[in-house]
Amino acid sequence: MRIPPLYRQPNWQRFFAGAAVGGCISWLIFLFMFGTMQERSGYLLEKQAEDIRKLKDKIEIWQEDYQELNKKNEELLTIQEIEVKLIEFEKYNITDRQSIFNTEEAVKEDLKTLLAKDLGTVYKNRDLVKKTVENKIININGKRYKLVVREMFFYTTISIEAELKLAG
Structure with missing residues (x-):
């Protein structure tokens, strides 16, 4: 090739x-x-x-x-609102919603001095807030009740869940 x-x-x-x-x-x-x-x-x-x-x-x-x-x-956070909710009031046969509302408003009235306070200061005094709520005696339908705090949450709104107990 x-x-x-x-x-x-x-x-x-x-x-x-x-x-x-x-x-x-x-x-x-x-x-x-x-x-x-x-x-x-x-x-x-x-x-x-x-x-x-x-x-x-x-x-x-x-x-x-x-x-x-x-x-x-x-x-700089401050308390701006207070919410109170009553729980387990049905076991005492309280059907009067107006009485429950008035009780919640009375607790709010007692705690209104906390409005516009510093969140840290209020949280440090949470035991005092709890005692303020628990020492309140309430008359509903001729019976005396006291409040027991079940839950408390602190932020710009203080949220409190309280239970009614018969005062002895």
């Missing part, structure tokens, strides 16, 4: 020489274009990394400020 003797024909020699020179030129153009694109991509990546770094720093500063403001606001 032999290679055809095309090296003797100038047309073929020019074709192969042109293909080799064209291949080299196209390779150089490709390298230039690829290098330019890589340079742009590298610059874009660097810029984006810098933007991300700056934004992370800003987020960290904002979070620190937010946490400080939350701490200050928690210190």
Whole structure:
């Protein structure tokens, strides 16, 4: 098997020489274009990394400020409302809802001095609040009842659940 003797024909020699020179030129153009694109991509990546770094720093500063403001606001929280709910009054056959409402309002009236007080101060004196509610004697339908605090929740609203017991 032999290679055809095309090296003797100038047309073929020019074709192969042109293909080799064209291949080299196209390779150089490709390298230039690829290098330019890589340079742009590298610059874009660097810029984006810098933007991300700056934004992370800003987020960290904002979070620190937010946490400080939350701490200050928690210190400044005050009591804004008092809720009292009587439970288990049905076992004494009290069907008069007006009496239950009046009892709840009387307890709220006793605790109204807590309104606009600092939440921390009121929470520290929660035993005193509990004793204030439990020492109250209530007359409903000619019978004397006392209150027993079952649950007390403190936040901007003081929520108290109290149970009626016969006073002995």
